[in-house]
Amino acid sequence: MAVKFEPKKHLAYTPPSKIVMMKDIGYSEDAGVSPVAVSQPFQLFSPEGIQQMRAEIFKPEVAENCSYSSNIAACQLRGYASKYAPFTHDAWHHPETLAIISKIAGVELVPAIDYELGHINFSVKSDQQTKEEVVTINKQKRFFDEDEGIAGCPWEDDKPIVGWHTDSYPFVCVLMLSDCTNMVGGETALRTANGEVMKVRGPQEGCAVILQGRYITHQALRALGAKERITSVTSFRPRSPFLKDDSVLTTVRPISDLSELYYDFAEYRCEIMEERLRKERKDIIARRRAQKKFDTLGHKKFLEESLAFMGHTNNEIVEDEKVIPGYIEEINYPDVAVDAAESARPAKRARVE
Numbered sequence: 049m050a051v052k053f054e055p056k057k058h059l060a061y062t063p064p065s066k067i068v069m070m071k072d073i074g075y076s077e078d079a080g081v082s083p084v085a086v087s088q089p090f091q092l093f094s095p096e097g098i099q100q101m102r103a104e105i106f107k108p109e110v111a112e113n114c115s116y117s118s119n120i121a122a123c124q125l126r127g128y129a130s131k132y133a134p135f136t137h138d139a140w141h142h143p144e145t146l147a148i149i150s151k152i153a154g155v156e157l158v159p160a161i162d163y164e165l166g167h168i169n170f171s172v173k174s175d176q177q178t179k180e181e182v183v184t185i186n187k188q189k190r191f192f193d194e195d196e197g198i199a200g201c202p203w204e205d206d207k208p209i210v211g212w213h214t215d216s217y218p219f220v221c222v223l224m225l226s227d228c229t230n231m232v233g234g235e236t237a238l239r240t241a242n243g244e245v246m247k248v249r250g251p252q253e254g255c256a257v258i259l260q261g262r263y264i265t266h267q268a269l270r271a272l273g274a275k276e277r278i279t280s281v282t283s284f285r286p287r288s289p290f291l292k293d294d295s296v297l298t299t300v301r302p303i304s305d306l307s308e309l310y311y312d313f314a315e316y317r318c319e320i321m322e323e324r325l326r327k328e329r330k331d332i333i334a335r336r337r338a339q340k341k342f343d344t345l346g347h348k349k350f351l352e353e354s355l356a357f358m359g360h361t362n363n364e365i366v367e368d369e370k371v372i373p374g375y376i377e378e379i380n381y382p383d384v385a386v387d388a389a390e391s392a393r394p395a396k397r398a399r400v401e
Contacts, residue, residue, distance in 0.1 A: 051100050053097075058097030058100070059092070059148075060091050061091060062090055064087040064152060067087050067088070067154075068085045069084060071083070073085055073240040073246060074240050079263050080260045081285075082155040084153050087259075089248075091255050092221075092254065098254045100135045101139070102225055104133035105133070105280075107133075110133070114132070116303040116304070118303050119374065120213070121303075125166075125168035125170075126163070126164075126167050127163045130162045136165060137162070137165055140166065141165075149284060153219050156288065158285065158287045159282060160285045163312045166281075168278060169268070169279045171276065212267045213266070214261060214262055215259075215283065216297055216298060217283035218261075218262045218283075220258070220261045220282065221258050221282050222256060222268075223254075223279065223280040224250070224254065225253070226253060226277050226278045228250065231277070232272045233269055233271040233272055234269060235248055235250045236248045236259065236269070238265070262296075289319070289323035289324055293320060297309065301364075301371055302371055302376050306368050317357075321358065324354065332347070
């Protein structure tokens with residue numbers, strides 16, 4: 049019998065201890081759609097909620113029909129929620145979940161498109177690999193303790209789970225679906241405006257991090273000591289059709305069912321344009337009834353913005369035959385120290401407390 053999402057049972061929200069603003073990492077507050085850059089990890093779902101999400105991603109039909117790999121990530125699940133995971137779908141669409149996400153993000157958000165609900169990244173190791181990592185952690189425990197597990201993973205930086213990138217949509221919520229009791233590392237590394245690297249603690253099971261990932265270059269760092277690290281990434285956009293929306297499909301086009309992705313993307317872009325046109329028409333009618341002079345410059349500005357919006361949409365819907373499956377163009381920042389191989393004692397870096 050299918051489990052129905054119930055917020056009283058499956059949400060276990062505890063506010064984040066800190067929210068880092070865009071200005072804190074050197075960006076202007078209007079660089080994105082909100083002045084918020086990233087949150088500290090916070091409890092979002094209960095253990096029962098996480099168990100149900102995990103049960104849905106391990107359905108045989110999900111692995112069979114929704115698995116993707118690319119040059120920057122070996123194993124991902126995409127586009128499964130609407131068809132195979134009703135609990136996950138309802139959890140991310142529920143008003144109480146959206147209210148939490150929006151409050152932390154500093155702007156009212158909705159899921160970007162259904163295809164991006166619960167994108168899953170896998171990092172799974174053998175028992176032998178896990179055992180060897182635990183031995184390494186114990187040998188270097190002093191270093192890990194001094195850095196509070198923030199910058200103490202000797203191999204994480206040159207083996208990121210997902211390479212340096214910006215996201216396709218304004219905000220993402222990264223949810224941990226694995227037990228991280230013995231995990232060291234696993235942070236999200238952010239590239240600040242001046243090229244430095246700031247690390248945000250990796251979330252524990254049931255916890256999440258909210259990141260304005262469209263406008264901040266970042267990567268997920270590898271962790272030691274845990275047999276698996278499974279994260280769910282759900283993308284969000286502003287609810288208001290009158291806020292800017294420069295979402296792209298760059299990082300998702302090569303790892304998607306293009307027909308389903310394009311249907312979702314085209315529909316919501318048309319919806320935004322529809323709402324903007326409706327408002328402009330109402331404004332024109334109201335101005336005429338008030339016997340005011342036609343706002344030539346204002347209307348031309350609206351038309352120019354509309355042309356830019358539609359042109360952007362057109363550019364993102366690339367012909368199927370021009371899309372190379374599995375190939376995502378990586379962002380290369382040679383001045384970012386986290387890309388370099390580390391010595392046995394990793395250097396300390398800026399981190400979010």
